[in-house]
Amino acid sequence: MDSHQLGDNLSAILHTEDELRSRLAEMAREIEVDYAGNPPLLVGVLKGAVMVMADLARELRFHAQMDWMAVSSYGASTKSSGVVRILKDLDADITGRDVLIVEDIIDSGLTLSWLKENLESRGAKSVRICTMLRKPEALKVEVDVAYVGFDIPVEFVVGYGLDFAEDYRNLRDVAVLAPHVYGGE
Ligand code: XMP
């Protein structure tokens, strides 16, 4: 699905498919250097991170294993509460392993800071975070993020895995959801 015709519900394209892919390639080069000879287990956070994971994993020039978690934070649909529930846990035992969490977006940071601590508490050797998007002005807790694709303004965005009520995940670009759709101003 492409966003050339935005329609009434999307107000702008923030990052095109091409921009996302070329930034991911740069991030992959950094990751290859940092983990040289020691590939991490890639842990994707469902469902938003599926596109980032698919593109990043294929961009990396090393053999990488992938695993997945699904988490949900209680609260309103466009805001994170920081109370996290595991809907699907990892299949792998991560004791002693280097783990790279692959995320679509960091907003308040509450989900990721919880997840990072959770994985560390299982005895992972290291846990780092890679995210395609981050909203620096929305951060409520400090999260150490090793790899960031793009910092974006505090707006609700969809596409490239990101949804609004499960729609728009297959949009190829990242677009801004018009505030009237979710009741914003
Ligand atoms: P926190 O606030 O814990 O939130 O960093 C992370 C999760 O919140 C969702 N989220 C968004 N989803 N467009 C979306 O489609 C957005 O602009 C957005 N901001 C936050 C997302 O699930 C993310 O993993």
Ligand code: MG
């Ligand atoms: Mg997510």
